[in-house]
Amino acid sequence: MVNSMGKIMHQVENMFLLVIGLFTVIGMCQEIYGTVQNRSVSLQDLLLMFIYVEVLGMVAAYYDSKKIPITLPLFIAMTALARLTILQGKEQPPVNLVYESGAILILAIASVVVSYRWKNREDEESLDRE
Numbered sequence: 001m002v003n004s005m006g007k008i009m010h011q012v013e014n015m016f017l018l019v020i021g022l023f024t025v026i027g028m029c030q031e032i033y034g035t036v037q038n039r040s041v042s043l044q045d046l047l048l049m050f051i052y053v054e055v056l057g058m059v060a061a062y063y064d065s066k067k068i069p070i071t072l073p074l075f076i077a078m079t080a081l082a083r084l085t086i087l088q089g090k091e092q093p094p095v096n097l098v099y100e101s102g103a104i105l106i107l108a109i110a111s112v113v114v115s116y117r118w119k120n121r122e123d124e125e126s127l128d129r130e
Contacts, residue, residue: 021059028052047083051076074111078104 028049035045058072085100 017059017062021056024052024055024059044083044086047079047086051079051083054079070114071111074107074114078107078111081107 031045031048031052035041054072054076058068058076061072062068081100081104085097088096
């Protein structure tokens with residue numbers, strides 16, 4: 001009973017990952033269509049496309065390894081914050097720029113720490129096997 005419940009949950013998870021991947025591709029196509037219609041490519045458009053690519057990469061990484069590397073959501077968050085900063089423009093108070101850039105810096109530091117930690121863990125595991 002427990003094993004069959006785990007299989008059902010795994011199938012539901014795979015179904016939703018497929019939906020996320022499909023919706024991501026649809027969103028990318030809509031963005032490309034809008035950009036072509038406007039005949040103008042902005043940095044905001046490029047950052048949004050980069051977010052779409054990162055989401056697809058996260059889904060692909062899960063299908064390949066059944067794990068989602070924590071650095072991928074951190075990269076998505078950094079890109080989303082950068083896009084938000086650009087979208088807000090000059091109308092926002094300057095302190096918002098400080099907060100947003102500080103958040104990006106914290107996420108970047110977290111990404112480096114996590115990557116360094118994983119690298120050290122992999123090095124330790126390879127030494128243990130020898």
